[in-house]
Amino acid sequence: MKKFLDLGLQPLANKYLTRKDLIIKRKEQFYHLEVGFDNKTKLVSILNKVSSQKMFDNNYPYRSSMSKTMTESFKKLSKEIIKTYKPKLILEIGSNDGSLIKNFNKKNAICVEPCKNLAKITKKKGFKTYAEYWDLKLAKKIKSKYHNVDLIYSANTLSHIANLDSVFKSISYLLSDNGILIIEDPSLLECLKRVAYDQFYNEHIYVFSLLGIINKIKKHNLQVFKVEKLKTHGGSIRYFIKKNLNLNIKIHNSVKKHLKDELNYKMNNFKTYIKFGEKVKKSKKNLISIFNNIKKKNKKIIGYGSTAKSVTVLNYCKIKSETLDYFVDTTPNKTCKYMPGTHIYIKNYRKSLLDDIDYIFLGAWNFKDEIFKKEKKFIKKGGKFITHIPTPKII
Ligand code: JHZ
Numbered sequence: 382m383k384k385f386l387d388l389g390l391q392p393l394a395n396k397y398l399t400r401k402d403l404i405i406k407r408k409e410q411f412y413h414l415e416v417g418f419d420n421k422t423k424l425v426s427i428l429n430k431v432s433s434q435k436m437f438d439n440n441y442p443y444r445s446s447m448s449k450t451m452t453e454s455f456k457k458l459s460k461e462i463i464k465t466y467k468p469k470l471i472l473e474i475g476s477n478d479g480s481l482i483k484n485f486n487k488k489n490a491i492c493v494e495p496c497k498n499l500a501k502i503t504k505k506k507g508f509k510t511y512a513e514y515w516d517l518k519l520a521k522k523i524k525s526k527y528h529n530v531d532l533i534y535s536a537n538t539l540s541h542i543a544n545l546d547s548v549f550k551s552i553s554y555l556l557s558d559n560g561i562l563i564i565e566d567p568s569l570l571e572c573l574k575r576v577a578y579d580q581f582y583n584e585h586i587y588v589f590s591l592l593g594i595i596n597k598i599k600k601h602n603l604q605v606f607k608v609e610k611l612k613t614h615g616g617s618i619r620y621f622i623k624k625n626l627n628l629n630i631k632i633h634n635s636v637k638k639h640l641k642d643e644l645n646y647k648m649n650n651f652k653t654y655i656k657f658g659e660k661v662k663k664s665k666k667n668l669i670s671i672f673n674n675i676k677k678k679n680k681k682i683i684g685y686g687s688t689a690k691s692v693t694v695l696n697y698c699k700i701k702s703e704t705l706d707y708f709v710d711t712t713p714n715k716t717c718k719y720m721p722g723t724h725i726y727i728k729n730y731r732k733s734l735l736d737d738i739d740y741i742f743l744g745a746w747n748f749k750d751e752i753f754k755k756e757k758k759f760i761k762k763g764g765k766f767i768t769h770i771p772t773p774k775i776i
Contacts, residue, residue, distance in 0.1 A: 382417035384428060385654035386578065386661060388697045389414060392721035393431060394582040394689035395442055399718055409721060410435070414693065416581050418654045424593040425569055425654070430543050431583045433495070433514055437541075441496035442714035443689070445536075446480040450751050454613050455536075458563075459484030466561050468532035472523070474515045474552075475538025479503040491523065491530070498714075515542065520551035529557035537614065540566040540587045549601040553624070562603065562622040569593070570643055571616025573653065575771040578661040578697075579690035580615070590648055591639050594620055602626065607633035615747040615770070665698050668773040672704050675740055675767075682767070683738050684708035685752060686745025687715050687727045694744075694769060696722040705742060709734055735759045740775070743768045 391414040398407070415428040445451050459481060462468065469489060473482050476492035478499050483506065492510040494500040500512035513519050515538075523530070533552055542548050552562055569590040572580045580588050587593070595605055607621035618639070623630050647653045675682060684691060687708040694700070701723045709730040710716055716729040728734060735741070735756065743749060746768050753760065766776045 382419050382426065382428060383651055384415050384417045385651070386416040386581070386658045387414075388416070388578065388581060388661075388693060391582065391693060391696050393436065394584055394692040394721060395436070396721050397442060397687070397715050397718035397727065398721065398724065403719060403724060411722075412583060414581060414583070414697075418651055420651060422593055422596045423590060423649055424545075424587055424597065425590070426587045427581060427583070427585070430586055433542065436584055437495050437514075439497040440714070441499060442712055443477070444499075444712055444714075445477040447712050448745075448748055448751060450613060450748055452480050454611065455481040456484055458619075462532060462534070462563070466532055468561075470527060470530050471532040471534060472530045472555070474533065474535040475541070476500075476503055476508075476510065479506060479508065481534065481536065482508055491527070493519065515551065516547055517551045517554065520555040524555050529560065530555050531557045531560045533560070533562045534564070535562075536565045537567075537617075539564055540589055541584050543586050545587070545597050546601075549598050549603060553601040553603055556624065558624055559627055559629070560624065563619060564622070565611060565613075565617050565619040567614050568610070568616045568618045570646055570648065573646065573648070573657050575615060576657070576660045576664050577615050577690075577770055578657075578664070579688075579693040579769075582689050582693045584689060589618070590643055591618065591620070591636070592643050592648060595640075598622065604632075605636055606630050608635045608639045610639075613747070664769055664773055668694070668767075668769045669698050669700070671767060671773050671775065672698075672700060676704055680739035681706055681737065682740040682742060683734075684725065684742045684744045685756075685766075686710060686743065686748065687712075687720055687725075688744045690747075691742075691744035692721050692723075695720065695725070701725065708744060732756075732758070735764065738764060740764070741766050743770075746770045 390411045392409045412429050417428050472491045474493045476494045487507045492503045492508050495514045497512045500510045504510045566589045567580050569588045602625045603622050604625050606623050609619040611617040684705050687710040702725045707726040707728050711730045
């Protein structure tokens with residue numbers, strides 16, 4: 382693994398602090414966020430990993446149902462899965478608060494979600510939920526009860542698990558011979574193109590490319606047969622995967638096409654990543670200068686969407702509450718708390734909070750369209766947004 386990016390010391394994303402934590406000066410855990418490229422597998426990953434148990438505990442705040450964009454994307458996919466693959470049994474790894482699985486019949490669906498506070502939600506709705514980490518032991522437990530599973534789905538989860546060999550071995554073991562695996566995660570190609578360095582934080586152990594996925598799954602008898610580009614999370618890829626043995630499914634053109642796009646961008650070449658690292662440094666300088674210029678004019682700036690991604694940006698650029706007054710967010714477990722590292726306060730979103738605001742930093746830049754639609758009044762009265770994607774600018 383060769384390092385190409387150093388984002389400094391970072392706190393754990395999603396570890397929001399309470400008022401009491403600040404008063405008693407509870408020590409936050411920091412880690413060195415460095416990112417590297419493996420020339421053999423072509424995988425990009427962070428170099429200093431934090432254990433799953435520390436990250437995905439029983440108080441995990443992120444809820445996938447908080448955005449309309451995501452719930453609609455899951456609804457559309459669920460319809461497609463039912464129509465195309467007609468699964469008798471679907472298993473979701475990392476089911477979060479059930480925003481995908483709620484579109485399926487309880488009798489034909491199994492959830493795997495290690496964060497007990499989230500697992501509770503799907504359990505309460507009547508879905509069989511294993512509040513455990515995904516590994517071979519769990520796959521064996523599920524197989525002994527249900528035999529084979531014919532569709533496994535996982536969004537924004539497998540890139541969060543360090544041991545990919547264990548992940549794919551367990552999936553291959555549980556999946557029926559004609560079974561389908563569908564995974565989706567942020568796209569490395571889009572991340573590079575958009576200089577979205579905030580896709581790197583402790584939970585995102587990997588940012589996947591098709592090149593890397595193909596290399597990693599082949600030894601587990603798995604094969605990508607189709608890819609779809611998604612707009613979600615700043616550009617994601619949905620990988621449709623089958624077992625090698627299954628010759629009934631043809632390899633779709635999209636695989637060849639996407640591979641070509643990745644190779645044209647020279648994603649197999651370390652130099653590309655070095656160049657990306659240079660762009661990140663420039664992005665930091667320009668974002669800081671935008672904030673400084675606004676503050677010189679005594680204008681008020683807040684953040685919108687206290688994302689894991691913005692934890693990386695704020696800590697890397699050393700932007701604190703002298704610059705950003707506070708964040709607004711709709712997630713119950715984040716509000717009335719403080720951002721990791723920078724300790725910027727997070728208010729529960731109310732439209733009226735934006736009345737006396739001049740500038741909004743888009744923490745959730747990936748939901749720009751959804752947010753712009755919602756905040757027409759703010760835009761109409763002359764309010765401006767600040768984004769760092771693809772280059773720092775005021776919109
Ligand atoms: P969002 C998380 O990353 C963590 P984050 C995780 N590691 C991952 O992989 C991705 O998700 C999938 C708020 N919001 O999705 C809700 C509003 O308040 O970009 C969320 O807190 N109002 C699992 O945190 C945040 O923004 C709104 O109108 O980077 C969005 O977080 C909208 C649209 C969102 O993920």
